[in-house]
Amino acid sequence: MHLFRAENIVKRFGKYVALNDVSVEIPRGVIFGLLGPNGAGKTTLIRIMNRIIAPDSGQCYFNDVPLTDAHTEKIGYMPEERGLYKKMGVSEHIIYLARLKGMTAHDAKKALNEWLDAFEMQAWKNKRVEELSKGMQQKVQFVATVIHNPPFLILDEPFSGFDPVNADLVKNKILDLKTKGTTIILSTHSMASVEELCDDIAMIHQGECVLKGSVKNIREQFKTGEYEIMFGGNMVTFTSALWAGGTIIQQHNLGVDLWKVRIKLSPNANINGILSGLIQKVEIKSLQEYLPGMHEIFVNHVKGNEMSVSAGYTE
Amino acid sequence: MNKILLIIRREYWTRVRKRSFLVMTLLGPILAAGLYGLFILVALSEETPSVRIGICDQSEIFIGDEIPLQNRNGKISYPEAPKIVDDAKDSMRAGKYDAILFIPRDPINSYGGSFVLYYVNRVPLSVIKHTEDLTSRLLENYKLKMNNISRDEFDMVRTRISFSQSEVSENKNEADKRTSHAQDIIAFINSFLVYILILVYGMQVLRGVMEEKQSRIVEVIISSVKPIQLMMGKILGIAAVGLTQFAIWITFSGICFVAVSYFVLGFSDPQQIQEQLQSMGQMPANDGMSSMMNADTLSDILNMNLWVVLPIITFFFLGGYLLYSSMFAAVGALVDTDSDTQQFMLPVTLPLIFSIALAQLALKNPDGDLAIFLSIFPLTSPIVFPVRAAFSFDIWHLLLSMAVLIVSIVFTAWFAGRIYRIGILMYGKQITWREVFKWMFFKQ
Numbered sequence: 001m002h003l004f005r006a007e008n009i010v011k012r013f014g015k016y017v018a019l020n021d022v023s024v025e026i027p028r029g030v031i032f033g034l035l036g037p038n039g040a041g042k043t044t045l046i047r048i049m050n051r052i053i054a055p056d057s058g059q060c061y062f063n064d065v066p067l068t069d070a071h072t073e074k075i076g077y078m079p080e081e082r083g084l085y086k087k088m089g090v091s092e093h094i095i096y097l098a099r100l101k102g103m104t105a106h107d108a109k110k111a112l113n114e115w116l117d118a119f120e121m122q123a124w125k126n127k128r129v130e131e132l133s134k135g136m137q138q139k140v141q142f143v144a145t146v147i148h149n150p151p152f153l154i155l156d157e158p159f160s161g162f163d164p165v166n167a168d169l170v171k172n173k174i175l176d177l178k179t180k181g182t183t184i185i186l187s188t189h190s191m192a193s194v195e196e197l198c199d200d201i202a203m204i205h206q207g208e209c210v211l212k213g214s215v216k217n218i219r220e221q222f223k224t225g226e227y228e229i230m231f232g233g234n235m236v237t238f239t240s241a242l243w244a245g246g247t248i249i250q251q252h253n254l255g256v257d258l259w260k261v262r263i264k265l266s267p268n269a270n271i272n273g274i275l276s277g278l279i280q281k282v283e284i285k286s287l288q289e290y291l292p293g294m295h296e297i298f299v300n301h302v303k304g305n306e307m308s309v310s311a312g313y314t315e
Numbered sequence: 316m317n318k319i320l321l322i323i324r325r326e327y328w329t330r331v332r333k334r335s336f337l338v339m340t341l342l343g344p345i346l347a348a349g350l351y352g353l354f355i356l357v358a359l360s361e362e363t364p365s366v367r368i369g370i371c372d373q374s375e376i377f378i379g380d381e382i383p384l385q386n387r388n389g390k391i392s393y394p395e396a397p398k399i400v401d402d403a404k405d406s407m408r409a410g411k412y413d414a415i416l417f418i419p420r421d422p423i424n425s426y427g428g429s430f431v432l433y434y435v436n437r438v439p440l441s442v443i444k445h446t447e448d449l450t451s452r453l454l455e456n457y458k459l460k461m462n463n464i465s466r467d468e469f470d471m472v473r474t475r476i477s478f479s480q481s482e483v484s485e486n487k488n489e490a491d492k493r494t495s496h497a498q499d500i501i502a503f504i505n506s507f508l509v510y511i512l513i514l515v516y517g518m519q520v521l522r523g524v525m526e527e528k529q530s531r532i533v534e535v536i537i538s539s540v541k542p543i544q545l546m547m548g549k550i551l552g553i554a555a556v557g558l559t560q561f562a563i564w565i566t567f568s569g570i571c572f573v574a575v576s577y578f579v580l581g582f583s584d585p586q587q588i589q590e591q592l593q594s595m596g597q598m599p600a601n602d603g604m605s606s607m608m609n610a611d612t613l614s615d616i617l618n619m620n621l622w623v624v625l626p627i628i629t630f631f632f633l634g635g636y637l638l639y640s641s642m643f644a645a646v647g648a649l650v651d652t653d654s655d656t657q658q659f660m661l662p663v664t665l666p667l668i669f670s671i672a673l674a675q676l677a678l679k680n681p682d683g684d685l686a687i688f689l690s691i692f693p694l695t696s697p698i699v700f701p702v703r704a705a706f707s708f709d710i711w712h713l714l715l716s717m718a719v720l721i722v723s724i725v726f727t728a729w730f731a732g733r734i735y736r737i738g739i740l741m742y743g744k745q746i747t748w749r750e751v752f753k754w755m756f757f758k759q
Contacts, residue, residue: 050538051538072538077538078535079534079535083531083533085329096325099321141535
């Protein structure tokens with residue numbers, strides 16, 4: 001069921017606890033968002049998944065088999081800090097990295113050609129890496145990550161450094177790979193891309209996994225009884241009709257007698273009751289339950305945790 | 316396992332294809348051959364200055380029938396000068412002669428002491444030597460004639476002894492060895508060559524590791540291979556570069572050596588070159604040169620058994636390189652920026668510098684206890700043993716030294732690997748020696 005599991009991972013660097021009993025399960029064929037503020041322990045977790053470093057305790061499983069060095073050929077990893085040998089030729093470099101992942105020279109060359117076509121990089125293949133623009137180097141790095149067609153991809157901030165056109169290109173390639181069955185971890189700070197791409201997420205904060213599940217469920221879980229209503233009519237009339245049923249959080253005037261408001265229901269109030277009151281006074285154009293964005297959930301979580309931690313110190 | 320070969324291949328090819336490798340590889344032997352050619356030319360050009368030595372002969376033995384006005388290759392001439400010394404000196408001051416040779420009225424009884432050479436500007440030593448030889452020979456002839464002795468009879472009686480030195484080996488079955496300055500020179504060249512090669516290629520490992528760390532490619536690579544594989548692949552790849560360069564140097568130097576000999580001396584057969592050099596060594600004109608660097612020495616170098624010396628310096632270069640380069644790799648992994656390389660470099664370069672300094676001591680007494688100890692102690696043996704290789708040495712010293720070095724390489728690589736795998740992932744943090752020791756000895 002799960003392509004990859006990390007169970008009860010603990011990692012300390014001296015006295016500093018980087019990961020404290022973290023478990024994540026990554027279902028097959030999903031794009032899995034790994035979120036968390038800077039220094040939360042994401043990179044440490046990713047390095048453990050890649051067997052770059054070993055955990056102090058805990059165990060990773062690939063296809064329900066304990067993770068070994070042999071599995072590293074099935075993983076494609078693009079670190080956040082990109083790096084290539086500056087003096088090497090583009091083709092030569094990609095083939096070298098592909099062969100380190102266990103591809104034969106022949107297969108690597110074939111796959112390279114396909115990827116160079118897809119990224120319109122054929123003209124660049126004999127240039128040296130240092131001659132390329134930064135965006136170009138990012139493309140080379142991406143191709144080098146996926147060329148051996150791994151079933152499991154770990155991409156750390158894959159869109160940083162790309163212009164919007166190329167970011168879209170990479171995004172579409174990622175979605176392509178997903179439809180072909182690749183399981184992908186996306187570690188990113190861009191909540192928009194999480195909402196757009198990720199099926200599941202795990203959020204790491206101060207070395208612990210504080211939130212995990214499907215994006216849909218999490219947004220559902222954190223909804224706060226807010227609704228967005230668009231209506232034609234007078235704002236004063238609307239407010240009086242709402243009365244004690246809820247409070248207005250945001251309001252936008254969209255035109256002459258056209259408004260959009262976000263309201264938060266009062267305890268014990270229900271949306272049907274409020275709607276029946278409103279409907280007699282103003283013309284309801286639309287009504288929609290408001291779900292919090294990942295950005296909001298992220299920020300609230302990080303801030304909330306920090307508050308509870310500092311509260312803990314004052315006691 | 317194949318992956319380490321991939322790494323070795325990349326490290327090898329990216330370096331061998333560089334222009335600087337080509338330049339260094341070709342320039343080295345050309346430079347060496349050039350020096351050799353210059354050396355021979357200097358040896359041959361001892362007789363070239365054109366000098367006029369006025370003969371102020373008061374004995375009248377030399378001037379007249381007997382004075383041959385001999386010269387060497389037409390460069391030294393002996394015209395007759397005024398008999399009065401002061402007149403002769405005046406002519407010399409006027410530029411007529413470069414020097415005045417004063418021959419006393421009775422050269423036989425006043426003996427050599429009264430022969431005087433006057434000059435304004437210094438006369439080359441080789442010219443003086445030649446003139447002395449010539450004058451002695453003429454006086455000899457005169458004496459022979461007076462005593463009715465023929466030249467042939469005299470040559471038969473005349474005796475000149477020059478010791479050649481020979482070291483007797485303790486083992487009866489081994490041939491005795493000729494000892495000469497050539498061995499000192501070979502010994503020095505051996506140790507210096509190994510020192511330079513270890514330093515140059517060790518630094519390449521250091522720079523290679525730093526480049527991987529700074530460019531951050533290292534994280535991509537070690538998601539495919541173990542850090543120790545990357546480290547060893549780099550070290551072995553660069554070792555192969557070093558051996559390639561070394562092999563080309565040796566071969567190409569041989570070719571250049573023969574070529575230069577051919578053009579300078581006009582011989583292509585090594586046997587002939589050797590003979591020519593030996594005869595040059597006996598020529599009096601060469602006394603003007605330093606006794607360390609005469610043509611005799613060169614012919615002794617050609618006599619050395621290269622098939623003993625070459626494998627030994629190759630082994631100690633390789634061994635020393637492997638020992639030091641894993642330390643250099645660890646240093647490269649520890650540093651973030653070029654500027655803080657120094658504090659970690661010193662403990663690695665210091666033993667190297669000590670070794671080359673101590674090699675000079677070993678050179679003075681290659682069979683002494685100090686030399687024996689230094690040629691076995693692993694940090695110094697790669698540089699000190701090549702010194703002893705030029706002389707006779709106990710075979711068990713060699714075997715022990717090799718064994719100790721190999722064991723040390725394994726240990727050092729293991730410790731260096733522990734530092735390396737942690738260091739390469741550390742950024743933006745000043746690493747202290749305390750931490751490094753912790754990485755070496757405790758589980759991380």
